[in-house]
Amino acid sequence: MKKSLPAVLICALLLLWEACVRMLHIPLxxxxxxxxxxxxLIGDAPTLAxxxxxxxxxxxxxxxxxxxxxxxxxxxxxxxPTFKRCVYPILVITxxxxxxxxxxxxxxxxxxxxxxxxxxVTMMCFFPIAVSFADGMAEVDADYVNLLRTYGASRxxxxxxxxxxASLPSLLSGLKVAATYSxxxxxxxxxxxxxxxxxxxxxxxxxxxxxxxxxxxxxxxILLSLAMNGLIRLMQxxxxxxxxxxxxxNV
Amino acid sequence: MIPKLEVQGLSFSYGxxxxxxxLSFSVMPQEFVSILGASGGGKSTxxxxxxxxxxxxxxxxxxxxxxxxGVSGHFAYMPQSDLLFSWQTILENVCLYGRxxxxxxxxxxxxxxxxxxxxxxxxxxxxxxxLSGGMRQRAAFLRTSLCSADILLLDEPxxxxxxxxxxxxxxxxxxxxxxxxxxxxxxxxxxxEAIYLxxxxxxxxxxxxxxxxxxxxxxxNRTREWLFDQGALRGEIYRCxxxxx
Numbered sequence: 001m002k003k004s005l006p007a008v009l010i011c012a013l014l015l016l017w018e019a020c021v022r023m024l025h026i027p028l029x030x031x032x033x034x035x036x037x038x039x040x041l042i043g044d045a046p047t048l049a050x051x052x053x054x055x056x057x058x059x060x061x062x063x064x065x066x067x068x069x070x071x072x073x074x075x076x077x078x079x080x081p082t083f084k085r086c087v088y089p090i091l092v093i094t095x096x097x098x099x100x101x102x103x104x105x106x107x108x109x110x111x112x113x114x115x116x117x118x119x120x121v122t123m124m125c126f127f128p129i130a131v132s133f134a135d136g137m138a139e140v141d142a143d144y145v146n147l148l149r150t151y152g153a154s155r156x157x158x159x160x161x162x163x164x165x166a167s168l169p170s171l172l173s174g175l176k177v178a179a180t181y182s183x184x185x186x187x188x189x190x191x192x193x194x195x196x197x198x199x200x201x202x203x204x205x206x207x208x209x210x211x212x213x214x215x216x217x218x219x220x221x222i223l224l225s226l227a228m229n230g231l232i233r234l235m236q237x238x239x240x241x242x243x244x245x246x247x248x249x250n251v
Numbered sequence: 252m253i254p255k256l257e258v259q260g261l262s263f264s265y266g267x268x269x270x271x272x273x274l275s276f277s278v279m280p281q282e283f284v285s286i287l288g289a290s291g292g293g294k295s296t297x298x299x300x301x302x303x304x305x306x307x308x309x310x311x312x313x314x315x316x317x318x319x320x321g322v323s324g325h326f327a328y329m330p331q332s333d334l335l336f337s338w339q340t341i342l343e344n345v346c347l348y349g350r351x352x353x354x355x356x357x358x359x360x361x362x363x364x365x366x367x368x369x370x371x372x373x374x375x376x377x378x379x380x381x382l383s384g385g386m387r388q389r390a391a392f393l394r395t396s397l398c399s400a401d402i403l404l405l406d407e408p409x410x411x412x413x414x415x416x417x418x419x420x421x422x423x424x425x426x427x428x429x430x431x432x433x434x435x436x437x438x439x440x441x442x443x444e445a446i447y448l449x450x451x452x453x454x455x456x457x458x459x460x461x462x463x464x465x466x467x468x469x470x471x472n473r474t475r476e477w478l479f480d481q482g483a484l485r486g487e488i489y490r491c492x493x494x495x496x
Contacts, residue, residue: 141334143330143332143334144334144336146299146302146304146330147330147334148347148351149303149322150302150304150322150326150328151328151347151348151398152324152352153351157351161336161347161350161351162336165336165338165339166336166338168338241378242337242338242339242378242380
């Protein structure tokens with residue numbers, strides 16, 4: 001019963017929304033009813049799917065690049081404290097500049113193709129992944145590292161056997177945050193200037209006051225973000241089996 | 252006979268705080284020696300110096316008569332906490348030493364038959380969080396015993412266990428001692444544990460710490476009843492630790 005409460009609440013809000021739009025005769029260009037949004041979603045499904053595929057590709061590529069960069073930078077920051085002291089403030093500064101300001105600059109430098117959108121996603125996703133990974137490694141109990149040292153482990157083995165696996169839960173937490181940012185990042189990049197993607201679609205239908213399609217597009221963005229989050233949860237299940245198996249096999 | 256392990260004039264300071272000064276002792280081959288002392292007295296520091304985690308300020312350490320420094324490969328170290336990797340199965344955990352030294356498959360073959368001996372039969376594919384405290388300690392001990400090093404350094408290995416589990420583990424270690432046939436150096440603050448398990452007890456005292464007295468325990472057949480009868484010895488050791496002996 002408790003698990004179904006959010007679903008019940010959402011259904012109730014949707015019903016209220018539908019009732020208000022119908023009873024108050026709110027025009028489509030002001031607020032579409034949920035049924036109109038669903039109709040737009042079904043009617044424009046092929047176009048939305050085309051644009052969603054492009055946004056998803058940008059989001060996945062941006063996430064992949066962010067992850068690779070975060071892994072390298074995270075290890076370097078952990079291994080060389082001086083490097084961390086130099087780089088960390090720069091990372092923080094990059095997060096203080098609004099992406100809506102940076103995205104046009106990327107387009108000026110990189111054109112209208114995929115590259116500036118991927119870079120926008122990377123800029124949004126990199127920070128939470130890198131910081132959570134570096135913090136995870138810094139928090140590894142020194143006794144584990146000492147034990148490996150007394151066993152004759154090399155510096156590389158300290159990372160591959162202890163530090164990196166131990167920080168995996170932190171890394172996955174960072175990835176979950178980044179996954180929800182990734183689709184938004186792609187849409188922001190497309191919104192500024194593009195010829196395809198959900199941001200481009202959103203801008204086009206907004207300018208035409210087709211608010212049912214705007215809401216349908218927002219719904220697709222939400223679903224994609226949730227799917228990205230679900231993908232990370234799936235990764236978590238595969239990569240940290242101990243957290244799931246422990247409860248099933250208690251001795 | 253040449254001692255298996257010999258420590259001569261060892262000194263160590265944490266910054267300006269001198270912890271050990273002119274520490275000397277030796278351990279004969281296959282001997283089980285305990286270092287007893289008050290908490291914070293420098294017992295674990297001795298094991299950290301031997302295992303190479305710390306570097307001594309002065310003194311010499313020798314194994315089989317040959318001096319060594321840093322991480323030497325002579326020692327298999329078992330800390331107070333089991334330090335099992337939560338993301339690895341028990342089998343993967345106990346084969347850690349083999350994995351580090353590129354002999355992972357051989358380590359697995361060697362480890363599998365020993366699970367029953369260590370009371371861990373059927374636990375190979377479980378994760379550490381599934382095991383009780385005593386089982387985790389036995390897994391950690393199996394990992395330590397699978398190191399090719401011939402001297403075991405045991406740093407209060409049962410300190411984190413409750414009284415009952417601790418007693419069970421002491422019984423188990425006593426039974427395993429002969430079968431392992433390794434030289435062992437145990438650090439503990441539990442007087443009964445030291446009496447029950449050791450051939451020799453070294454009392455660490457003073458500040459900076461050094462060996463203040465040595466007790467030899469010759470009894471070959473030890474039981475709990477025998478241990479309960481060691482009141483006089485227990486009292487003498489206790490007074491020695493308190494600096495009254």
